Amino acid sequence: xxxxxxxxxxxxxxxxxxxxxxxxxxxxxxxxxxxxxxxxxxxxxxxxxxxxxxxxxxxxxxxxxxxxxxxxxxxxxxxxxxxxxxxxxxxxxxxxxxxxxxxxxxxxxxxxxxxxxxxxxxxxxxxxxxxxxxxxxxxxxxxxxxxxxxxxxxxxxxxxxxxxxxxxxxxxxxxxxxxxxxxxxxxxxxxxxxxxxxxxxxxxxxxxxxxxxxxxxxxxxxxxxxxxxxxxxxxxxxxxxxxxxxxxxxxxxxxxxxxxxxxxxxxxxxxxxxxxxxxxxxxxxxxxxxxxxxxxxxxxxxxxxxxxxxxxxxxxxxxxxxxxxxxxxxxxxxxxxxxxx
Amino acid sequence: xxxxxxxxxxxxxxxxxxxxxxxxxxxxxxxxxxxxxxxxxxxxxxxxxxxxxxxxxxxxxxxxxxxxxxxxxxxxxxxxxxxxxxxxxxxxxxxxxxxxxxxxxxxxxxxxxxxxxxxxxxxxxxxxxxxxxxxxxxxxxxxxxxxxxxxxxxxxxxxxxxxxxxxxxx
Ligand SMILES: Cc1cc2nc3c(=O)[nH]c(=O)nc-3n(C[C@H](O)[C@H](O)[C@H](O)COP(=O)(O)OP(=O)(O)OC[C@H]3O[C@@H](n4cnc5c(N)ncnc54)[C@H](O)[C@@H]3O)c2cc1C
Ligand code: SF4
Ligand code: FES
Ligand code: FES
Numbered sequence: 001x002x003x004x005x006x007x008x009x010x011x012x013x014x015x016x017x018x019x020x021x022x023x024x025x026x027x028x029x030x031x032x033x034x035x036x037x038x039x040x041x042x043x044x045x046x047x048x049x050x051x052x053x054x055x056x057x058x059x060x061x062x063x064x065x066x067x068x069x070x071x072x073x074x075x076x077x078x079x080x081x082x083x084x085x086x087x088x089x090x091x092x093x094x095x096x097x098x099x100x101x102x103x104x105x106x107x108x109x110x111x112x113x114x115x116x117x118x119x120x121x122x123x124x125x126x127x128x129x130x131x132x133x134x135x136x137x138x139x140x141x142x143x144x145x146x147x148x149x150x151x152x153x154x155x156x157x158x159x160x161x162x163x164x165x166x167x168x169x170x171x172x173x174x175x176x177x178x179x180x181x182x183x184x185x186x187x188x189x190x191x192x193x194x195x196x197x198x199x200x201x202x203x204x205x206x207x208x209x210x211x212x213x214x215x216x217x218x219x220x221x222x223x224x225x226x227x228x229x230x231x232x233x234x235x236x237x238x239x240x241x242x243x244x245x246x247x248x249x250x251x252x253x254x255x256x257x258x259x260x261x262x263x264x265x266x267x268x269x270x271x272x273x274x275x276x277x278x279x280x281x282x283x284x285x286x287x288x289x290x291x292x293x294x295x296x297x298x299x300x301x302x303x304x305x306x307x308x309x310x311x312x313x314x315x316x317x318x319x320x321x322x323x324x325x326x327x328x329x330x331x332x333x334x335x336x337x338x339x340x341x
Numbered sequence: 342x343x344x345x346x347x348x349x350x351x352x353x354x355x356x357x358x359x360x361x362x363x364x365x366x367x368x369x370x371x372x373x374x375x376x377x378x379x380x381x382x383x384x385x386x387x388x389x390x391x392x393x394x395x396x397x398x399x400x401x402x403x404x405x406x407x408x409x410x411x412x413x414x415x416x417x418x419x420x421x422x423x424x425x426x427x428x429x430x431x432x433x434x435x436x437x438x439x440x441x442x443x444x445x446x447x448x449x450x451x452x453x454x455x456x457x458x459x460x461x462x463x464x465x466x467x468x469x470x471x472x473x474x475x476x477x478x479x480x481x482x483x484x485x486x487x488x489x490x491x492x493x494x495x496x497x498x499x500x501x502x503x504x505x506x507x508x509x510x511x
């Protein structure tokens with residue numbers, strides 16, 4: 001049996017209690033929601049909290065409200081999100097992204113908050129302890145070299161969350177609550193370009209909810225590249241959301257790349273380029289090139305970086321053609337089930 | 342290193358109330374297999390990748406290898422040991438046996454529990470729905486085709502039994 005290392009388990013019933021414990025215990029305590037990321041990492045010795053603060057008994061983290069816009073409790077499972085038809089209709093990209101996270105079994109426990117905070121991944125890091133020891137560990141934990149970019153002073157592990165790019169494209173914000181303060185942060189500012197320290201969240205903060213403004217005239221979509229059709233972490237993803245007037249002219253747009261850097265990449269250049277235009281073939285083509293410039297895939301995931309970069313314009317194309325109204329259902333099915341390189 | 346502290350846990354397994362003293366760092370899989378000696382639930386990868394450890398928690402299929410036992414306080418857990426009704430095999434078990442839905446059998450307890458939850462939600466699932474529901478249950482032997490046919494067959498049997506019990510002509 002692959003055992004979890006020993007830890008102390010506390011299951012508070014309110015956010016304030018959880019925040020208080022985080023403050024008192026400091027960084028040796030970690031929050032656990034579904035545990036589908038953290039517990040696996042603990043078994044491999046990648047993360048070694050002495051105290052686990054479970055969020056599952058905090059009822060308020062399971063609330064959904066769509067009175068004005070949409071507010072999602074961080075503790076909602078991805079499975080329950082997928083059962084919500086109104087989210088599918090109003091926030092399609094998020095719904096599609098949630099639907100390709102892990103497997104249906106994992107989605108019954110995996111939460112949206114955990115997905116947003118998901119640890120970054122790297123083929124030199126997501127290994128067992130002996131394997132990592134054999135290469136003298138790496139910058140992300142216990143070592144001093146990054147094996148992917150040996151001259152880099154920063155870990156380049158990959159942001160692998162599926163829902164974050166979708167949420168950023170929808171302009172989402174998150175509420176972060178600590179024992180002494182509370183703040184709301186735009187999802188686009190939640191991440192930073194350091195695979196070892198990838199969140200702007202302070203270690204004493206609980207992410208309590210995701211806040212989405214009402215979306216009038218917006219359409220959104222999510223496209224994910226992975227080797228296996230059944231389940232796999234993304235190795236490239238495109239989340240696109242576009243707001244158009246009645247005539248199809250773009251009023252606002254957000255295109256985000258996932259899994260080709262240590263953080264999801266929102267392109268301001270693409271937004272500037274798209275506003276005032278219509279999604280004709282040339283515009284879509286050019287947006288693909290703009291997005292490809294942004295991608296910085298490295299050799300620390302499945303498939304080659306060159307190929308992942310080459311796929312960016314194609315995936316942007318599929319996404320924007322879908323948002324324009326083209327029927328891409330067959331293509332989506334084929335790509336979702338037959339990604340290969 | 343000494344193990345974690347032991348804590349009293351109450352759960353209901355296969356319709357039986359149980360009180361167990363468990364190490365707080367144990368997963369549900371470890372408690373089922375080691376403390377309750379219910380070894381029908383299998384351990385494969387123990388990292389969430391294979392589905393061998395699938396059990397139902399409050400009716401939903403979950404991976405017991407990535408679920409802390411303490412998160413199951415007062416939960417209803419169903420494992421493969423509770424699937425048959427005494428000597429009467431569940432239609433899914435019969436169908437898997439008849440259609441070659443298993444070879445070595447290691448993935449089977451997990452497959453059966455996932456399939457049970459599917460059929461409770463969707464009496465006559467399409468092939469696509471079966472594939473999607475079972476996409477987290479890996480099998481090295483069958484090639485999946487027989488598994489899917491077994492689930493389809495079981496769905497028909499269950500529907501026919503229910504119809505005849507209700508006196509409806511099928
Ligand atoms: C086989 C397998 C395949 C997977 N495939 C995918 C995939 O394709 N795409 C994908 O995105 N993920 C994938 N995952 C990872 C994981 O299952 C999901 O990201 C899941 O949504 C994580 O949520 P959780 O609730 O289980 O997180 P947990 O494991 O509980 O937590 C993850 C991290 O977030 C922190 N955290 C959790 N909740 C909060 C909160 N409210 N406030 C602050 N911090 C918090 C935890 O401290 C921890 O660091 C996969 C996992 C496995 C095992
Ligand atoms: S990117 Fe470099 S430092 Fe980061 S996990 Fe991979 S090898 Fe380690
Ligand atoms: S043993 Fe739990 S998923 Fe493999
Ligand atoms: S029957 Fe052998 S793994 Fe499925």
